[in-house]
Amino acid sequence: MLESLNSPVPAVWIVLLRVTVGLIWLRAGLSKVLHREYLEYEVKLRRFISKNPISWYRGFLERCMLPYSRPAGYFFVTAEVCLGVLLTLGLLTLPAALIGAFFNLNFRLAAGWQSPSNPTLNYLMIICQLLVAASDAGAY
Secondary structure, three states: OOHHHHOHHHHHHHHHHHHHHHHHHHHHHHHHHHOOHHHHHHHHHHHHHHOOOOHHHHHHHHHHHHHHHHHHHHHHHHHHHHHHHHHHHOOOHHHHHHHHHHHHHHHHHHHOOOOOHHHHHHHHHHHHHHHHHHHOHHHO
């Protein structure tokens, strides 16, 4: 998609970006598996809901996610590991990068208020994943 990727040097950088983003997802997911965070996802959701300044998103978490906190925990942890594997290996790169950007947007809306660095890191991940998606990084 990006014509500047015809030379090998930019391709190396976009592959490094894709692999780095994939490893970030993989590390986050495996950490949650090792600490069994998926079993106590209700606690995390309640924390996200407690002081979330975005009222419509707080309502969404309360009504749609909290009643299904256990399946949501399994889903998100599994999805993080899958995104990490797919992006690291360059498989299904376009859908994985777009889904990852969507996840980061939702994580920002849910937990962006908890720390000044949280929104910035989520925005950085979104930008990196959109670059990966736009560059056809899975072809390299």
